[in-house]
Amino acid sequence: MSPVLQGCLTLLAILVLIGLRVPVGLVLGLCAFIGTAALLPLPAAISVMGRVPYEFTASWEFSAVPLFLLMGNIAWRSGLTDGLFRIFELGLARLPGGLAVATNLAAAGFGAASGSSLATTVSIGRIAIPQMLKSGYQPALAAGVCACSGTLAALIPPSIPLIVYGILAEQSVARLFFAGIVPGILTAIAYTVMIVLRCRFTPGLAPAARPVAQPGEVGDLLRRTWPLPALAVLVLGGIYGGWFSPAEAGGVGAMLAMLFAGLQGRLRAAMLWQACVDAARTTAVILFIAIGAFMLTRYLTLTGLPAAVASTVAALDLSPVLMLAAMAVVFLVLGMFLDPFGVMLISISVLLPLFERLGYDLIWVGIIVVKYIEIGLMTPPVGLNVFAVRSIAPDISLPVIFKGVLWFLLAEAVVMILLLGFPGLTLWLPGLLI
Template identity: 35%
Template sequence: MDPATIGFIGFGVLFVLLFIRMPVGAAMMLVGTGGIWFIRERAAIPKLAGEIFNEASNYPLTIIPLFVLMGNLAGVSGMSRDLYTAAHAWLGHLKGGLASATIVGCAGFSALSGSSLAAALTMGRVALPEMQRYKYDNGLATGAIAAGGTLGILIPPSAGFVVYAILTEESIGRLFMAGVLPGLMLTTLFIFAIWLSVLRKPERAPAAAERMALGQRFAALFRSFWIIGIIVATIGGIYTGVFSAVEAAGVGAFLALLVTLIRGAMTWANMVDVFTSTLKSTGTVFLILFGAFVFKSFVGFTGITITLSEWVALQGFTGFQIVCAFLVLFIILGMFMEGFAILVLTVPLIQPIIQPLGIDMIWFGVLMVIVLEMGLISPPVGVNVFVVKGIARDVPLNTIFRGIWPFWFAMLAAVLLILAFPQIALTLPNTMFG
């Protein structure tokens, strides 16, 4: 059988396995190994073993457990609550201010955890009771939490950027820097979406918290000094070249551990919970990466990428047109597939097509991550929506999905702005030290 035909059959089998909810990493590993066996039998097992060993011993991947550990320590030490309290103090008295404070809290926590699910879960437990106490519309309250959580895979340290960097062999540090300005822009767009929503229907945020005195606001901001300091130390250190992205992860994890000790939160129960959660999250990501690289080898054996590249060249499409077409495809796939699955499944196919067309892979990575964020809240499979549903058990699922639409369109606006003005994503990575 022709290798290209085997490749297309392999993609079909993979989609079937993902549809029946087989774990992404296991499905890609199974299809990749089986496909290589059909094309070159003797290469199948050596490729499987070799790719797993290479990724398991890949030094830059130590960044994942270290940043996951940092985020988990921020949760148990109370730093995440301090950040929300500070945002509440400064924004809570405004119309829709509690929802805006939730977005700011999620953005700040994302700069420690790198995980959208962790950001939605942690900040949801803190913010939802407060918004319900002030009788916020359930759709607005839960939508803000679900959307705010998605910032976890855009604002560095992003696990999504780490995986993308490993797959494309781009710099993790440059990708982290590329996510900073788009992350701040998207945070602002989310707050603007809340303001428009409340302006249109004031009853969605019927009451505001009392305005705090200026001294109280600064006191709340000072209490969040630890989390702000760790964020500045890690991200600022990468930008200025003081240390690499991996070293930043180590510094951040150490500082978070130190704060946990100082605050007296380093109990046996907390540490068991933190390290167990870190191991589970890390194991999940590593399994996906193992599968992705085995599948990437299979794709290379089939020659599909060469065929697709030649076809694109014959059609005369520009790089910008191809990028737009892929982004639309990601939006559609995001309605039915989990973001990491889309990332590891499509990047090995897409990179050989768009890179020869002069597309900057850092810029494309930022666009791809934002579109994957849209998938995290898109019906019917929006993962963050189901995470929030687990917190807000009394809120119907359709109410949460209804509440996410203003934020979904804010993400679309962010994509269009970065398409029109690439320097939003490229300014910091192009000016960072080294």
């Protein structure tokens, strides 16, 4: 059997095992090791694969992952994000679907602090869904906006998927962060426009709500939430100004989150301990999957499969439009069934040499890949964010949530057309860093 054919069979086995719900990290690492042992003598395979976990985890850039997770957990658990939804609720009350728009924008703000899509979905959903249902909003819209707006955290910096992509693709994490800003804002705007237009032409979706601020409430809300925008500005401004690297920015962000929580009298030992535990647990999950993907990348390089794919596709001389369409199909189909991190890491292992051979800007590719991951978080039959909403709103059925999500997928289609057709939307801001 040729090494290339062996690599293809290994990928097929990986997809089958993941489809059977075997843990992604275990599948990637085990299949990569078995495949390497089939190509090389066992001592050589152990030597090659034994070095991979250290080589990956010793990456300085990866230290940003637990630090940004810690920053987001502290901001959430200390209550720095509690007033976000209420501020947008009061400010957008006159818009059609104002509460849904407030949920969307509050999720974008929360995502800028947490970097975690699931954390954003659950945290905002617990506040927003009961409020929207109480105001007479249709359950599909109330649940759909929470499931979809939570995905903004995967793109708006600090984004954990962008950090992992930057390490695997050997691209600047700082440039990836800034490349995600415009697409993230564009997605939030697309969601807002879609919500407003739907609610204007179908008033029954979202009855008009007129929340009234209590005396002194606005001032109290501003005092409680000002640390959140300050945190985002200081972290991103420090990276842009060259004061610290993305990894150092994670440490600075975590320290600032503790400082702001302390200034507001919300820093407690129990809270800090739980934030550290949550950050460590999430980091371990990401690390386990990423090490397996790194082992798979090393194995596939030995088989020559990525180079063979790149050569074959280059020989077909497909137009850029067809290439982008094929990439979209691959990511969307995989995203319907597999874990989003698994989709990204498996696909990068195979497709990165192809992107390089075709001359695509790998910063732009990273944003497109994360966008497809976002979409995968809300597409059936898996749709992790949809199941997260279901866990906090058990009275709303999955078909109803997916029905609400479909409208947001239409907005995503418009955003993707713009990002694919005009790469400058993604690249002009990181270009300022050069």
